[in-house]
Amino acid sequence: DSGVTQTPKHLITATGQRVTLRCSPRSGDLSVYWYQQSLDQGLQFLIQYYNGEERAKGNILERFSAQQFPDLHSELNLSSLELGDSALYFCASSVESGVDTQYFGPGTRLTVL
Amino acid sequence: GENVEQHPSTLSVQEGDSAVIKCTYSDSASNYFPWYKQELGKGPQLIIDIRSNVGEKKDQRIAVTLNKTAKHFSLHITETQPEDSAVYFCAASKGSNYQLIWGAGTKLIIKP
Numbered sequence: 001d002s003g004v005t006q007t008p009k010h011l012i013t014a015t016g017q018r019v020t021l022r023c024s025p026r027s028g029d030l031s032v033y034w035y036q037q038s039l040d041q042g043l044q045f046l047i048q049y050y051n052g053e054e055r056a057k058g059n060i061l062e063r064f065s066a067q068q069f070p071d072l073h074s075e076l077n078l079s080s081l082e083l084g085d086s087a088l089y090f091c092a093s094s095v096e097s098g099v100d101t102q103y104f105g106p107g108t109r110l111t112v113l
Numbered sequence: 114g115e116n117v118e119q120h121p122s123t124l125s126v127q128e129g130d131s132a133v134i135k136c137t138y139s140d141s142a143s144n145y146f147p148w149y150k151q152e153l154g155k156g157p158q159l160i161i162d163i164r165s166n167v168g169e170k171k172d173q174r175i176a177v178t179l180n181k182t183a184k185h186f187s188l189h190i191t192e193t194q195p196e197d198s199a200v201y202f203c204a205a206s207k208g209s210n211y212q213l214i215w216g217a218g219t220k221l222i223i224k225p
Contacts, residue, residue: 002156042217043157043202056212090156097209099145104156 003027004105006091012111018079021108025072025093031055032074033102034066037088049074050096078110086112115140117205119216127224132193134219136203137185143205146186147213148177151200160201161188190221198223 003026013019025032034046045058049068060066063081068074078085088107094100116139126132136146147162163170163177163186170177174193179186186205190197203216 002158004156043215045212045215048212058212092156098206098212099209101147101159101162102149102157102213104158107156 002103002105004091004093004103006089006105006108008108009106010109010111012113013081014113015081015083017081017112018077019081019110021076021078021089021091021110023074023076023091023093023105025074025091026103029093029095029103030072031094031096031100032068032072033092033094034060034074034076035090035092037090037107039087041087043090046076048098081112083112086110115143115205115207115214117203117214117216119203119219121219122217123220123222125222125224126193128193128195130193132190132197132221134188134201134203134221135185136187136205136216137183138205138214139184140205140207141181141184142207143184143214144208145206146177146179147204148175148188149202149204151202151218153199157202193221193223195223195225197221 005024030051033048036044046060048056066076090107092102092104119136144165149157150160151157176189200218204213
């Protein structure tokens with residue numbers, strides 16, 4: 001158990017809908033990262049938040065947005081969903097920076113029908 | 114920007130043999146190189162990392178070597194066991210203010 005929690009574990013929805021994925025980082029970790037992993041694909045970095053502020057952006061679509069709240073939990077919002085958005089979405093947390101160990105949550109499997 | 118290439122994409126070895134996965138990076142300023150293991154149905158987990166002031170690091174059956182001149186680093190697993198079957202990711206970073214750049218992953222299959 002990494003100490004990072006993600007909810008829900010599974011999500012099934014229809015095209016055009018909007019969903020919210022939630023992540024609680026390890027106690028004491030200030031950075032949260034979101035990744036997308038499609039079937040048999042690598043990890044695509046989406047976005048990083050540090051202590052409530054956006055720190056870095058990767059290949060995140062404009063239909064996707066995220067935020068980190070004062071209690072440091074984070075939410076990833078996916079809107080106008082398309083079939084191609086079906087994937088595993090991982091949240092990871094670290095103490096501070098990119099060279100600190102990233103602890104990954106169990107992931108949320110999103111299926112768009 | 115930084116680019117990390119990882120080879121092979123799939124590696125099948127006999128149980129008990131050694132496995133080697135290699136990554137090359139493009140930015141000579143990169144100085145931190147972690148390796149993560151992702152078991153089926155789980156998130157990746159750090160298994161070993163190395164910084165650019167060190168050429169090799171070992172932890173029991175796993176080791177990582179770094180060649181800064183050639184800009185490549187490798188993961189070595191000796192005496193492979195069934196539980197080593199997983200996807201392995203390498204990554205590189207230039208430091209604390211920079212992102213990890215990830216390799217595409219290697220699926221390691223241990224044949225009994």
